[in-house]
Amino acid sequence: MTEASAAAAAADLVVRGLTVSVEDKEILRGVDLCVPAGEVHALMGPNGSGKSTLAYTLSGHPKYTVTSGSAAFGGADLLALSADARARLGLFLCFQYPTAIPGVTTVNFMRAALRAQGKEMPAREFISRLNKEMASLRIDESFRARYINDGFSGGEKKRAEILQMAMLRPRLSILDETDSGLDVDALRTVANGVTRLAGPDMSVLVITHYPRILEYLKPDRVHVLHQGRVVTSGGPELADQIEREGYEPITGPVAAQAAASQRSLTGVVAEAKA
Amino acid sequence: MSVQARELTKDYKFGFHDVDVSVFRTEKGLSPEVVAAISQHKNEPEWMLKFRLKAYEHWMKRPMPTWGADLSGIDFDDIYYYVKPAGEQSRSWDDVPESIKNTFDRLGIPQAERKFLAGVSAQYDSEVVYHNIRDDLEKLGVIFCDCDTGLREHPDIFRKYFGTVIPPNDNKFAALNSAVWSGGSFVYVPAGVKVDIPLQAYFRINSDNMGQFERTLIIAEEGSSVHYIEGCTAPNYSSDSLHSAVVELIAHKDAKIRYTTIQNWSDNVYNLVTKRAIAHERATVEWVDGNLGSKVTMKYPAIYLMGEGAHGEVLSAAFAGPGQHQDAGAKCIHVAAHTTSNIVSRSISKGTGRTSYRGHIKVYPKAHDVRINVRCDALLLDEESQSDTYPYMDVESPDVTIGHEATVSKVGEDQVFYLTSRGIDENEATALIVNGFFEPFVKELPMEYAVELNRLLALSMEGSVG
Numbered sequence: 208m209t210e211a212s213a214a215a216a217a218a219d220l221v222v223r224g225l226t227v228s229v230e231d232k233e234i235l236r237g238v239d240l241c242v243p244a245g246e247v248h249a250l251m252g253p254n255g256s257g258k259s260t261l262a263y264t265l266s267g268h269p270k271y272t273v274t275s276g277s278a279a280f281g282g283a284d285l286l287a288l289s290a291d292a293r294a295r296l297g298l299f300l301c302f303q304y305p306t307a308i309p310g311v312t313t314v315n316f317m318r319a320a321l322r323a324q325g326k327e328m329p330a331r332e333f334i335s336r337l338n339k340e341m342a343s344l345r346i347d348e349s350f351r352a353r354y355i356n357d358g359f360s361g362g363e364k365k366r367a368e369i370l371q372m373a374m375l376r377p378r379l380s381i382l383d384e385t386d387s388g389l390d391v392d393a394l395r396t397v398a399n400g401v402t403r404l405a406g407p408d409m410s411v412l413v414i415t416h417y418p419r420i421l422e423y424l425k426p427d428r429v430h431v432l433h434q435g436r437v438v439t440s441g442g443p444e445l446a447d448q449i450e451r452e453g454y455e456p457i458t459g460p461v462a463a464q465a466a467a468s469q470r471s472l473t474g475v476v477a478e479a480k481a
Numbered sequence: 482m483s484v485q486a487r488e489l490t491k492d493y494k495f496g497f498h499d500v501d502v503s504v505f506r507t508e509k510g511l512s513p514e515v516v517a518a519i520s521q522h523k524n525e526p527e528w529m530l531k532f533r534l535k536a537y538e539h540w541m542k543r544p545m546p547t548w549g550a551d552l553s554g555i556d557f558d559d560i561y562y563y564v565k566p567a568g569e570q571s572r573s574w575d576d577v578p579e580s581i582k583n584t585f586d587r588l589g590i591p592q593a594e595r596k597f598l599a600g601v602s603a604q605y606d607s608e609v610v611y612h613n614i615r616d617d618l619e620k621l622g623v624i625f626c627d628c629d630t631g632l633r634e635h636p637d638i639f640r641k642y643f644g645t646v647i648p649p650n651d652n653k654f655a656a657l658n659s660a661v662w663s664g665g666s667f668v669y670v671p672a673g674v675k676v677d678i679p680l681q682a683y684f685r686i687n688s689d690n691m692g693q694f695e696r697t698l699i700i701a702e703e704g705s706s707v708h709y710i711e712g713c714t715a716p717n718y719s720s721d722s723l724h725s726a727v728v729e730l731i732a733h734k735d736a737k738i739r740y741t742t743i744q745n746w747s748d749n750v751y752n753l754v755t756k757r758a759i760a761h762e763r764a765t766v767e768w769v770d771g772n773l774g775s776k777v778t779m780k781y782p783a784i785y786l787m788g789e790g791a792h793g794e795v796l797s798a799a800f801a802g803p804g805q806h807q808d809a810g811a812k813c814i815h816v817a818a819h820t821t822s823n824i825v826s827r828s829i830s831k832g833t834g835r836t837s838y839r840g841h842i843k844v845y846p847k848a849h850d851v852r853i854n855v856r857c858d859a860l861l862l863d864e865e866s867q868s869d870t871y872p873y874m875d876v877e878s879p880d881v882t883i884g885h886e887a888t889v890s891k892v893g894e895d896q897v898f899y900l901t902s903r904g905i906d907e908n909e910a911t912a913l914i915v916n917g918f919f920e921p922f923v924k925e926l927p928m929e930y931a932v933e934l935n936r937l938l939a940l941s942m943e944g945s946v947g
Contacts, residue, residue, distance in 0.1 A: 268898050294904035306899040310917025319913060320903035354917065371903065 218244035218281045218297065218378045218410065220265075225276035226435075227257075227264045234260040236435035237276065242379065242428075247411040249421050249446060252432035253454045258414045259303060261432070262383040266300040267293050280379065295324050297378030301368045301385050307356040313367065316355045317374050324375060340373040344400050361388040369400040376404070382413045386420040398423030418450040433458040510558040513537060516660050519563045523629055523663075528640065536649035536659030543653040549839065550777045550808040555751055560723055562661040562694070618676070623707075624669040625680055628696045631667025638669055642700055646729035646757050646785075655755045658694045658727040665695035665726065668709060670736075672702040679741070679927060682711040697728040701736035701764075708739040710927065712771075722776075723751050730758035732766050734788065739767040743930055745937070746775035748805060754780040762788030762817075769925050770797040771934065772807050773941075781839060783812035786820035786848075793822040798922035801834030801866075802941060810839035810871075815848045815878075826857035827922055829915060830866035831941065839871045842883070849880035859889045860918050862911070912939040 220242040227235035234257045242248045252258050264271040265278060267290030278285040285293055308316065317337060321327050328336070337351065344366045356364050365385055372380055382401065386394055398420055405411050405424070413424055421429075421443070429445040430437045431454070439445070439457055449457070505522055507515045516537045520530040545552055618625055624635055631639045649659035666682055701707055724746065732738045738758065746752050752775040758766040768782035784793030795811035813822035828836035838857040859868035870887050892914050900910035916923070916935050923931045 266902050269894065289907070290898060290901040291904050291906045291910075294902055300902050302899065302902075306893070306895045308896055308900065308914060308917055310920030311913050316900075316903075316913070319905055319909065320900075323904040323906065323909065354920075375903065 220278075220280050220379055220410070220412070222261075222265075222278045223276055225261075225264070225278055226274045227260055228272045228274055229260065229270060233274070234435055235264070238432070238435070238437055240430060240437055242410050242412050244378070244410050245407045246427040247405055247413065247424055249424070249426040249429045250412060250414045250432055250437075251416060251418070251429060251446065251449060251454075253416060253458060256432045256458075257435045258416075258432050259383055262300055262381045262412075262414055265293075265381060266290060266298060291323065294377075299372055299375060299377030299380045301365075301372060301380060301382040303383040303385070303387060305356045305359075305364045305368055307354070307358070309354050309357045311355050312352050313355050313370075314351045317371065320371070320375060326375065337370075337374065340370055343403075344370055344373070345396055346370060362390070362393040365389060365393070365397055366400075369397055373400065373404060377409060379410045379412065380404070382411065382415075384414055384416070386415055386417060394420060395423065418446045421446045431457050505564075506561055507563045509561055511537070511540075511560075511562055511657075511661070515562055519661055519663070522563070525632065526636070529632065532644065532649070533660050533662075536656045539650045540653060540656035540660055543650075543656060546653060549779050550806045550837070552751065552753075552777065552779075554776070555723055560693075563663060618680075621674050621676070622671040623674060623676055624667065626667055628665040628667045628698060629663065631698065635667070635669065638700065639667065639698070642729070642731055643698055644729075646731060646759055647727050647755050652755060654725045654753045655727055658696060658725050658755070662694045662696035662727065665697040665728075666699070666709065666711070667697070668699040668707065670699075670701045670705040670707045672733075673704045674702075675705065676707040679708040679710045681709075693724050695726045697726070699729070699738060699740070700731045701733060701738050703733045704735045705733075706737035708741065710741045710930075712743045712745075722749055724753070725751075726754045726756075728754070728756040730756075730766060732758065732760045732764035732791075734762040735764060736761070737765040737767075739769065740782075741769040741926065741930075743771040743773075743926070743934065744775070744778075745773040746778075748774060748776055748802070750775045752778040752780065754778075756780065756782040757812075758782075758784045758793070760784055760786050760788065760791035760793055760820075763790040763792075764788060765792045765794070767794040768796070768811070769922070770795070770809070771922060771926075772797070772799045772809055773937065774802075775805060775807075777806045777808070779808045781810045781812050781841070783814065783841075784822065785814045785816060786822065787816050789817045790819045791817060792820070795822075795824045795826075796922055796925055797826045798919050799826075799828040799836050800938070800941065801828070801830045801836045803832030803834055806835045806837070808837040808839060810837075810841075812841040813843075813853065815842075815844040815851045815853070815881075818848050819850045820848060821852045822854070824853075824855045824857070825921060827860075827919055828857075828868060829860045829862065829918065830868050831862040833865050833867075835867040835869075837869050837871065838887070839873075841873045841875070843875040844878045844881050846877040848878045851878060851881045852883075853881065854884040856884075856886045858887070858918070860915065861889065861891050862915075908942055909939070912942040915942055 222238055222240040225235055225238040226233060238261060250258055260271060264273060265285060267288065273286055280296060280298060283296060318333065341348065341350065346366050350367065356367060359367060368385065385397060389397060401411060401424060411424065413420065413426065426443055426446065428440060429443060430440045507518050513534055516533045517530065520533055644659065647655050649656045668680060670676055699707065699709055730738050730740060744752065756768065760766045766784050770780065770782055772778045772780065782795050784795065786793055793813050797809055797811065799807035799809045801807040807828060810826065811824045813824065815822065824840060826838050828838065830836045836859055840855060842853055842855065844851050855872065857870060861868060868889050872885065892911055896914050897907060897910045900913060901907055905913070915938055919938065923934055926934065
């Protein structure tokens with residue numbers, strides 16, 4: 208194994224039997240998931256299946272209580288770390304609803320974050336990189352001095368999230384429904400921004416319930432989360448199937464039957480069709 | 482200190498002087514004899530002695546105000562009302578509390594400045610800078626000196642305006658200040674002169690810069706403009722428990738005065754200040770007022786909009802740490818038509834700290850076409866922090882547009898999480914949020930003050946979470 212591939216292997220995300228509660232309500236009921244370094248995985252599932260809970264839990268939001276299971280990134284026990292320590296390890300959450308911080312400009316925020324992650328650079332280099340990334344995401348220059356997410360439209364917020372990703376260069380990005388509320392053009396811009404960064408240095412876990420964004424991001428693997436568990440995983444064709452047939456064949460009564468009888472879901476679906 | 486004495490000691494290596502001159506100090510407590518002794522010691526004219534004594538009588542008669550912060554801890558008999566500014570002799574560096582010294586360290590305040598700020602030295606080592614500025618100002622006809630000098634050397638202008646904006650009978654603490662005042666600044670800007678550098682109390686040497694009962698009087702003649710800055714962000718250590726200043730501003734037709742204050746008194750101090758401005762026709766007065774520290778602050782910068790088209794701004798920020806009460810606000814009195822005012826108040830309470838916004842808007846019947854905007858926002862950092870708002874509005878004119886908005890919020894868990902999810906630790910995240918909250922205030926400050934204030938807030942945030 209070469210040094211490069213050893214480093215890449217170290218950046219695997221491995222989740223085992225994760226159960227999570229919010230205010231004493233159990234949302235995740237034993238999630239198993241593995242995102243090897245450098246791969247793009249999609250986590251799909253209907254509303255309320257627990258996708259965002261998984262994203263927040265992995266990022267360390269204090270509201271989410273892990274009751275059992277484990278989550279490791281690059282071999283480090285994520286659950287033992289604070290949110291900021293996880294970020295410094297290379298984890299990045301692209302928020303579905305980014306929070307406004309009035310009075311804190313995008314520039315100052317980016318500098319503070321880079322400094323915190325030990326990625327500080329000279330002022331001139333910083334500004335030129337920021338300008339470049341903003342241009343490629345079609346973010347107006349005026350946003351540099353605007354307060355982060357304060358008064359941004361939905362699309363502007365999403366682009367600002369990708370801008371942060373581009374500046375911080377994380378090793379794993381979790382996109383929490385980044386496609387929601389975006390029009391076709393904005394979706395393309397945002398997806399291109401992610402595609403440009405995805406690769407050996409950055410793996411991606413994209414959470415969505417619409418397959419559309421996956422046409423751009425081309426996931427290596429697709430997982431379906433339902434009622435707090437990953438009920439099936441497959442290649443990109445699983446997303447195509449969901450596009451055609453919806454979640455019903457996977458999450459409906461037939462799927463429940465499959466789960467109960469421990470048979471492969473694809474087998475059950477085929478049987479049901481026949 | 483006389484000019485002559487200053488000349489004599491100029492070459493002394495450390496800039497210290499008067500080593501063998503004994504300190505003049507009145508006895509504790511206040512009486513007509515004490516008031517007379519102050520006036521006599523300063524060699525004041527008869528009218529000022531009478532003014533002081535009359536103010537003293539009023540102070541005696543006037544009850545303690547009970548409508549605001551708790552002032553029951555003040556013992557008027559246990560206060561020295563006049564101590565002749567005596568430079569380094571008044572206190573030794575060893576007497577300055579460790580916590581204050583540490584803060585100086587962490588703020589990176591230069592040594593010379595630390596002693597000045599701690600009240601160890603009354604003199605800030607900026608004589609050369611000061612001289613250059615003073616020469617430039619003199620050429621323009623601008624007067625900038627301490628108030629005692631103003632009375633002595635510019636008696637006519639001084640007497641014409643002194644006590645006209647805030648008469649001694651205005652309130653108990655204005656009366657007290659009028660009786661025992663000392664120090665403070667006297668500024669006179671002739672017609673048409675625009676002073677393009679801010680005048681800072683720093684540069685006004687050989688006077689007691691942050692006196693207990695300082696008195697400031699600023700007059701801007703027609704079409705002139707001036708920006709005056711007092712105070713600093715570093716903790717101003719004081720062993721005196723009562724500070725009661727009076728500040729009077731007069732902005733004549735088309736003149737502009739901005740008055741910026743940053744005060745960070747040590748937490749034993751009652752800081753009770755009366756600040757008032759008169760704005761004549763089309764004049765603009767802006768109070769930029771930051772209050773950190775002290776035990777209790779009561780301060781409501783006021784603007785009387787007396788001339789048509791006058792404009793007033795009060796921009797204030799208050800930070801109340803554990804055990805502190807910042808009772809601050811603003812008053813805008815619209816006497817003339819077409820006048821406008823804008824009040825923006827931001828306050829932060831930490832621990833058991835309490836901030837109050839107390840505002841008074843008054844519009845007289847004949848003042849038509851008046852526009853007023855009030856916005857006050859409070860941020861609470863802890864469960865036990867407290868904030869309250871007392872907006873009084875007294876509008877007698879039908880032709881008034883008033884906007885009023887008040888919010889109280891907490892540092893949101895989601896805001897902190899958002900910042901920490903980018904690698905920033907919780908303390909710094911909270912400091913960023915808090916600094917952001919003060920941003921509308923901070924951006925109005927000169928750069929060096931803004932930087933210091935942000936650093937100070939960051940220090941105050943340490944240990945506030947987690």
